[in-house]
Amino acid sequence: MESSGKAAFYTLGCKLNFSETSTLARSLEKEGYEKTSFEDKADVYVINTCSVTENADKKFKSIARQAHKNNPEALIIAVGCYAQLKPQELAAVDGVDMVLGAKEKFELPAFLNDLLQDQPRDSAVIHACEIEETDFYVGSYATSERTRAFLKVQDGCDYPCTYCTIPMARGISRSDTLENVINNAREIAAQDIKEIVLTGVNIGDYGKGEYGNKRHEHTFLELIQALNKVEGIARLRISSIEPNLLSNDTIEFVSKSKNFVPHFHIPLQSGSDQILKLMRRRYLKSLYTDRVNQIRQQLPDACIGVDVIVGFPGETEERFLETYRYLADLDISYLHVFTYSERENTLAATMEGVVDLSVRKKRSKMLRALSARKRREFYNSQVGKFKQVLFEKDIQKGYLEGFTENYLRVRYPWNPELANKVCYGEIIEIDDEGFARFRIETVED
Numbered sequence: 001m002e003s004s005g006k007a008a009f010y011t012l013g014c015k016l017n018f019s020e021t022s023t024l025a026r027s028l029e030k031e032g033y034e035k036t037s038f039e040d041k042a043d044v045y046v047i048n049t050c051s052v053t054e055n056a057d058k059k060f061k062s063i064a065r066q067a068h069k070n071n072p073e074a075l076i077i078a079v080g081c082y083a084q085l086k087p088q089e090l091a092a093v094d095g096v097d098m099v100l101g102a103k104e105k106f107e108l109p110a111f112l113n114d115l116l117q118d119q120p121r122d123s124a125v126i127h128a129c130e131i132e133e134t135d136f137y138v139g140s141y142a143t144s145e146r147t148r149a150f151l152k153v154q155d156g157c158d159y160p161c162t163y164c165t166i167p168m169a170r171g172i173s174r175s176d177t178l179e180n181v182i183n184n185a186r187e188i189a190a191q192d193i194k195e196i197v198l199t200g201v202n203i204g205d206y207g208k209g210e211y212g213n214k215r216h217e218h219t220f221l222e223l224i225q226a227l228n229k230v231e232g233i234a235r236l237r238i239s240s241i242e243p244n245l246l247s248n249d250t251i252e253f254v255s256k257s258k259n260f261v262p263h264f265h266i267p268l269q270s271g272s273d274q275i276l277k278l279m280r281r282r283y284l285k286s287l288y289t290d291r292v293n294q295i296r297q298q299l300p301d302a303c304i305g306v307d308v309i310v311g312f313p314g315e316t317e318e319r320f321l322e323t324y325r326y327l328a329d330l331d332i333s334y335l336h337v338f339t340y341s342e343r344e345n346t347l348a349a350t351m352e353g354v355v356d357l358s359v360r361k362k363r364s365k366m367l368r369a370l371s372a373r374k375r376r377e378f379y380n381s382q383v384g385k386f387k388q389v390l391f392e393k394d395i396q397k398g399y400l401e402g403f404t405e406n407y408l409r410v411r412y413p414w415n416p417e418l419a420n421k422v423c424y425g426e427i428i429e430i431d432d433e434g435f436a437r438f439r440i441e442t443v444e445d
Helices: 015-029 054-070 081-085 087-091 104-117 166-170 178-190 220-227 248-256 273-279 285-298 317-329 357-381
Strands: 005-011 033-036 044-049 075-080 096-100 125-127 148-152 195-199 235-238 263-269 303-310 334-339 386-396 399-404 409-413 422-430 436-443
Touching: 005 015, 005 054, 015 033, 015 044, 015 075, 015 104, 015 148, 015 195, 044 054, 044 081, 044 104, 054 075, 075 081, 075 104, 081 087, 081 166, 087 096, 087 125, 096 104, 104 125, 148 178, 178 220, 195 220, 220 235, 220 248, 235 263, 248 285, 263 273, 263 285, 273 317, 303 317, 303 357, 317 357, 334 357, 357 422, 386 409, 386 436
Parallel strands: 005 033, 005 044, 044 075, 075 096, 096 125, 148 195, 195 235, 263 303, 303 334, 409 436
Antiparallel strands: 386 399, 386 422, 399 409, 422 436
């Protein structure tokens, strides 16, 4: 096929966005576009946006400026959550030619073709439906030069958390069919990619919603049971999953599986039941504690990551310290700390008890320091144990890097023959930079 030009892509936000960006890239490649680096001169720049935090909103403008600087004649297209929530705002950014909403982004080639035939224009073109019209599902997966793929299994969310814009940006919860997920997993395996990370907005809700006119008949547990049988995949990893949707059956299945790795990322958001109620989360602290204890009983070496938000309205000093002490005592491995930022059209933005920005930053710093301590303690607990490491293809400062099954980042002297290989050996120490050092005993064939 004759080349239609070069296309570059930039992704903001979550793993789900990365999987969808890859799908968009493949759709343009089928139309004859050559994918190139975002830093290079391209004919089309596609920016997949995020609107979870205010920083993600602000970053879009700088990325659009970079694209315009790389090639002032290029077309700049904005897609993603921010594009769905505030299309007019993105369209007003200098250099932006088109904005595509949640449904329209998957029709990128057709809209791009229309755009090319409709020049010159006085302003950016917007195609964005009402979010209630997003009753569809498009499967996606992301692959790269590394060793893992992000496989989308679910989209949208029915949880009305008071701080979150995702339901407004992505619509109701809906899932891919089991058949499509398995076929995508097989496609990934055929590319000699060793690890799949399951991703979505709320993957524990898998099976909910409709695909076309067909009602799903499969649960999340049935999904992972089916994926476990796909040949050619060494590792399967569950991304973020809500604590109330992480069942004992799922934990038990992972504990017995040779392919699903002992790594869970479970959003908490607050260690104060009062704040959890204000957030309209669907659990209290006691349930979260039970999930962690269940994992530790069945998978003592499991890595457990936690999302937490600081500075939510009503978070007094006492309630913050309640969260801090709870997390300090909990047997977890690391934290992802988010500083609360007001999002337009959310209930939390109208709540009383607003926390001063300087206080939010101070509390965030305290929890990040706690996370560093927790991660170091977890790494140290693994010294002397034998693990499997999947090494990535990149060279970093003369080293190969990779992850153990329980998510320790390992550094090993550069040896290109080990890239994309699963190696078995001993964790011998944790270096000053926080990397695990590894002694290899065997390498997979």
